[in-house]
Amino acid sequence: MSGLYGVPDPASVASLAGKRVLVVGDVMLDAYLMGDAERISPEAPVPVVRVESERHLLGGAGNVARNIVALGGVATLAGTVGSDASAEKIRQLLDEEGIRSALVTLPQRPTTVKTRVMARRQQMLRLDQENSSDFSQQELDMILPVIASELGQHDVVILSDYSKGLVTSLFMTELHSLLRALPHPVHLLVDPKPSNVDLYSGAFIMTPNTKETGECAGLPVRNREEILAAGRTILARTGCPHLLTTLGADGMALFRSSDEVWHVPTMAQDVFDVTGAGDTVIGTLGLALAAGLDLLEACVLANYAAGLVVAQVGAAVASPDTLVEALGRLPAPHVSRWA
Ligand SMILES: Nc1ncnc2c1ncn2[C@@H]1O[C@H](COP(=O)(O)OP(=O)(O)OP(=O)(O)O)[C@@H](O)[C@H]1O
Ligand SMILES: [Mg+2]
DSSP states (O other): OEESTTOOOTHHHHTTTTOEEEEEEOEEEEEEEEEEEEEEOSSSSSEEEEEEEEEEEEEEHHHHHHHHHHTTOEEEEEEEEOSSHHHHHHHHHHHHHTOEEEEEEOTTSOOEEEEEEEETTEEEEEEEEOOOSOOOHHHHHHHHHHHHHHHTTOSEEEEEOOOSSSOOHHHHHHHHHHHHTSSSOOEEEEEOOGGGGGGOTTOSEEOOBHHHHHHHHTSOOSSHHHHHHHHHHHHHHHOOSEEEEEOGGGOEEEEEETTEEEEEOOOOSSOSOOTTHHHHHHHHHHHHHHTTOOHHHHHHHHHHHHHHHHTSSSSOOOOHHHHHHHHHHSOOOOEEEOO
16 A cells, blocks of 8 residues: 555645644753864874864754754753753753753753864764763652643653653653643653663654664564564553654654554655754654644654755754745655555
């Protein structure tokens, strides 16, 4: 079975405007120190990079929020930062990007920062500042009330887990009890960390890439049959109703259930930089669900957005205009049933 299934109407893009998504997770700062390496240090056999410019970008859960805002949605970012200059930088970036801040300062741990030292285009070194130990009860008691107060205004929550200590069994138990207490149903979407797979039961959908799908299932994912088996294993293991495996150059596979699986080929024509495509997928999917799109339609729209993003260099995002234009210009994807 194949054909024009799930292809969204360009008008559905307009329906994304103003819809709200709560992004919860590990917030990071991506820093770039850029310059030239012209000599070897007299102190040690390493190159000396003379820094000429610096760049800062929102990383981790922050990049998911960026994608939502770029599409016209209202994104609120709930997470933690330290009490340091990098936290100030993150708050400034949220402001500039128009992302609502629900950040909590935890003075006991540093803001997570990944600093790349670049000489021309070449990455020389990455410096990670982080404390990824599990959050204490006291730390959870600081972030949970903030999430609780945001939940009332949201019916889609994206959990962006980079395993920096927030997402623990205790956190998930508390989150689920907050969700259960709400008068309205909430869709919880998870960008998973395979080592935490058993923490995600109760989620509406997870969005692992191919490698993560294999790791979550503990199975190989070399071909369609193996991906189907791995996806079904994850559904059975977590009890989640749906699963979206992103397949890189092969697009994505939506497990609506164990025996209803759809394949959506990529829309990308040129591929320059695949960084952050996963954030585009889950951000677009969440916003489209908040706008009431059908799950398959929402995935197809997310696949269009990812196709636009990989065609650009850097941490690109898709806009409503480019999405509408792509929906009008590109031939409809050949969405087919894998099972
Ligand atoms: N090489 C590629 N060619 C075409 N499309 C691509 C390519 N890589 C990614 N995409 C598009 O981006 C989507 C998400 O990509 P991918 O499966 O690589 O996610 P990811 O590994 O989670 O990405 P991230 O780097 O953000 O973690 C795919 O479903 C596809 O639509
Ligand atoms: Mg990813």
